[in-house]
Amino acid sequence: MLTVATAGYVLFSTDVKRTLFVLQFTIMGASGLFLLLNAEYLSVVYIIVFIGIINLLRYYLVEADNEHLMNYSVRYFPLASFTIILFLAVVSGTLISSRWNESNSFSHETTIAGIGNVLMNIYFLPFEIVSLFVFIILFGELSNAKNKQ
Amino acid sequence: MIHFGLNHFLFVSCLLFGIGLITVVTKRNSVLILIGVELMFTSACLNFVTFGKFSSQTFEGQTIALFTIFIIVVQSVIGFFIVREMKTRKTKQL
Numbered sequence: 001m002l003t004v005a006t007a008g009y010v011l012f013s014t015d016v017k018r019t020l021f022v023l024q025f026t027i028m029g030a031s032g033l034f035l036l037l038n039a040e041y042l043s044v045v046y047i048i049v050f051i052g053i054i055n056l057l058r059y060y061l062v063e064a065d066n067e068h069l070m071n072y073s074v075r076y077f078p079l080a081s082f083t084i085i086l087f088l089a090v091v092s093g094t095l096i097s098s099r100w101n102e103s104n105s106f107s108h109e110t111t112i113a114g115i116g117n118v119l120m121n122i123y124f125l126p127f128e129i130v131s132l133f134v135f136i137i138l139f140g141e142l143s144n145a146k147n148k149q
Numbered sequence: 150m151i152h153f154g155l156n157h158f159l160f161v162s163c164l165l166f167g168i169g170l171i172t173v174v175t176k177r178n179s180v181l182i183l184i185g186v187e188l189m190f191t192s193a194c195l196n197f198v199t200f201g202k203f204s205s206q207t208f209e210g211q212t213i214a215l216f217t218i219f220i221i222v223v224q225s226v227i228g229f230f231i232v233r234e235m236k237t238r239k240t241k242q243l
Contacts, residue, residue, distance in 0.1 A: 011168060061232060
């Protein structure tokens with residue numbers, strides 16, 4: 001409820017700073033949902049990454065580029081909303097009518113150990129590729145900052 | 150105690166995706182568009198974790214959600230620098 005209500009605020013807000021503040025509650029709600037799904041590690045990472053890094057970065061962006069970013073105009077709102085609500089109705093109908101094969105077995109492994117096992121065994125190569133990707137971006141931004149100086 | 154089933158989580162994620170999509174399509178503000186993309190990624194993460202919990206009870210769903218978070222971070226940083234670069238060029242033109 002908290003997640004969806006605060007996310008809905010993003011749609012109707014006209015103040016970017018206030019939206020960024022309210023978005024923190026969306027993130028907290030989403031991490032609460034992760035907790036309900038027994039994903040404690042993911043929940044903590046989610047809060048640290050989004051509130052600690054990304055939202056701070058956006059606050060900085062809004063503060064730095066105040067004039068450029070204060071463009072509140074909204075385009076095609078009724079048409080887009082109608083189309084997307086139609087799409088959501090179809091998806092929700094499918095969700096309700098589907099019968100999912102739910103498993104009730106319980107894993108005794110802790111979350112962090114389980115994720116570590118999966119990362120180091122099955123998804124080792126994608127993990128390395130992602131870390132390389134992040135490394136390249138770090139160097140790109142550093143060189144960008146250096147060029148500006 | 151209320152039992153939360155698979156459909157509850159999928160419905161929330163569906164709503165989040167819709168809100169994110171409407172934000173991306175209708176807003177002109179670059180930060181709000183990035184927020185919309187983030188909401189859509191959040192709904193994807195929620196779907197991965199939900200299906201990981203309710204279908205297989207393995208940690209693959211959570212692992213892929215972790216990869217998704219990495220991708221959100223990367224796209225946010227790139228978006229941040231693109232917007233800043235646009236602003237710098239606009240200032241230079243003026």
